[in-house]
Amino acid sequence: MELTVNSVSCTVQSPPLTSLLTVLREELDITSPKAGCESGGCGACTVLVDGQPRRSCLTALCTLDGSEVTTVEGLGTPEDLSRVQQAFIHHYAAQCGFCTDGLIVAATAYVGGGGSADTGDIGEALAGHYCRCTGYVKILEAVAAVARGDTFDTASTASSANNTYVTIAGAES
């Protein structure tokens, strides 16, 4: 079976019904797709197959001959981050980070497809992804900022549009 993974041609030996998640993690040692539920429910294993977000845990290897697979490792490196990656840092959209790789992959497809900065549209595009830490607000802000064309300073964290700071009487002393 021939695959192109993150622009590298690979010959893959796993049996034909092996999930793409297992092929990536166990045969190719590409560990960014996470085994969150292994039943298509959580989105943590999402990768791009020929540019489209797919649940790698539900995708059998035999359906992929000749396909191009992209994981978050293929989107940018620590030295050369993609705009979505920069936005997730700047907007503090990653907490524990376990869902982040799948979300960045899906957000990349959304923005790349001309997705708008409307948080309703973004929410619909990312609806198949669970995040148990953030409450989603900062993820939506990060993706909206990319769609708007913002630039990002990864050496600082943005203030959230949804934060309201309340002065507490007597707490200043």
Place this chain on the structure above:
Amino acid sequence: MKVVGARLPRYDGVGHVTGRTTYVDDVRVPGMLHAAALRSPHHNARITRLDIGAAAAMAGVHAVVTHADVPLLVYGHLSGAGIPGDEPLLAKDHVRYRGQPIALVAADTVDIARAACAAIEVDYEELPALFDVRLGFDGDAPVINDTFGNWYDQYEGNLDVRQIRKGDIDAAMDAADLIVSGVYRTQSVEQVPLETQVCVAIPEPDGRLTIHTCTQAMYFSLGVVCSHLQLPMSQVKMVGGTVGGGFGGKVDTASDTLTALAARKSGQPVKWRWTREEEMLASGNRGPWHMEIIDAVTSDGWILGRKMLTIHDAGAYGRFSVYGLTKHSFHHTGAYSIPNLHFDGYVVFTNKIPTTAMRGYGVTGLSTAIEVHAERVARELGMDPYEFRLKNANRVNDTSPNRIAYEDPSTVEVLQSLAAATGVELGDGLRAMTREQRSGDMLPDHLVAQIGSGGGH
């Protein structure tokens, strides 16, 4: 001051967005085996036969760990704090909840490990199970916990109940214009971290163990592992700190000890990653709480006293439940000052998954009960619920149920902010209220004696 007030980036941000962060499941070690657990299919049953012969003989199986392999089988998560242990690491002759581990198999692949689990022969004698904490006190209830019976019975002073007594509850009830009672029951909740319980244990050439752990409590887990394995702490190196979500559910040492045993028995590195189904059905969850509240109140909206009964559903074993109940008891007045208290709390055992921490252990369900009750009391009095709450709100030097003087209680400001954020108009008096120590109209006679000292700024 380069840090305070600065909007710093998170130190692990680059790793998190580029797939470089190494979670436990991402740890790769040559020759690593994979583990699977045999778990109880029954809620309550005696084990009359356990035969691992066929499983151990299967090709690709390197170790089958049972109770006989555990140097110290019974150790409690609070044993270090003097609370006796009650839970065997692996079931020996009795399973007390569905999902309780009986054996762990380490094999070349997960599929082989699971097949070997299925080949372990176990005979069970099923027993009646108990699921309702209220029935645990009945004389004919099945006995759930070998160490404590049906409820924890070893509080200070040989009491079988966590008690708080403050002021004079009978006088408060006599003086009340109105007594409002309510029963509140919260359900169990699974924390659902996206990363399931997972561990990689590696036997090192010098005899030590390296354990890659997803624990939320590293040194605590080190103590639990070393106690069960009867090893000095110098023989175990824990590598952790990168957790794919925990929310309290990774405070229990759920996978480290068994993986370590499998690694030692097989002599090879072992990974044990729970399936999502195991995480949902067998990992410690937030336990249910049964709470009965009786408040003595005056017609002008003061809470004179509270009588409360709490029954905490611990599941089959104690783990941290005694701690959770104690914390619950300290918080049972919530954000309000009530001078006369009579609290009784029980940790009761049922044939369910042992329960554990989740975001405000012992307090979150309690807060729900207290706030719903406050709303009901205000309604009974025909009083604005904000006014009722603000009058009774904790102030500097008011004292908690366990007699700690509050230094910086924020109840007043939180209520004012809540009103502002939801478009509720507070009267001038309520808007001007602060956290400062009670005086004047806000210091009625019944609150004088409870004032402590040491708070303030």
